[in-house]
């Protein structure tokens with residue numbers, strides 16, 4: 001497989017074409033950004049850790065019957081994925097109050113929710129990714145009513161499976177963001193990444209934060225936290 005031209009560069013990843021149709025080559029970068037790009041840093045090793053953690057999680061999800069764009073891990077910081085047209089809706093699922101939900105609703109961080117809550121955000125950097133309702137999604141023609149239900153159901157299924165994986169290794173899944181895309185046949189596939197950049201993960205005992213909040217809130221060494229998550233999930237760090 002040959003790496004082709006650069007198609008897209010985002011905050012955390014570069015996407016390249018390949019010589020195989022509909023297969024993309026993803027390179028995870030060492031950049032860390034928060035607050036819609038206002039806070040930035042280069043953190044050596046972060047790209048490799050997120051690539052390995054995302055690959056492990058997508059493999060585990062595929063094993064649990066949840067299809068995604070993930071094809072295979074290529075190297076420490078690269079993976080192959082199926083090309084999809086990303087739906088510009090960030091789907092956030094929450095089990096414990098934290099982050100923007102704590103702020104928006106005046107709730108205490110750490111409050112356990114009686115049932116998982118799914119939220120939708122419009123993926124638009126210029127607008128600062130505003131929270132939106134299902135009616136907004138329909139009005140903006142980002143997805144149909146049936147597709148929105150599919151996004152919600154898939155998010156809840158991913159949540160159920162991920163809660164189990166993390167619980168087994170002593171980690172609470174507080175919340176996470178996922179993205180979806182449509183393949184050539186219009187089928188909706190889980191896409192993008194699932195890593196400590198996109199999840200809140202707390203040590204079940206100590207409640208220590210093992211995710212990007214370490215960077216957002218200057219709580220210590222980010223790669224130490226991500227390495228711990230990789231090790232807990234059974235991955236190797238080279």
Ligand code: C5P
Pocket residue numbers: 090092098099100101129175176177197198199200212
């Ligand atoms: O900031 P907020 O509390 O809304 O974030 C909820 C979850 O979604 C967190 O796990 C956060 O890391 C993730 N997220 C993300 N990308 C964004 C916004 C939130 O991965 N653009």
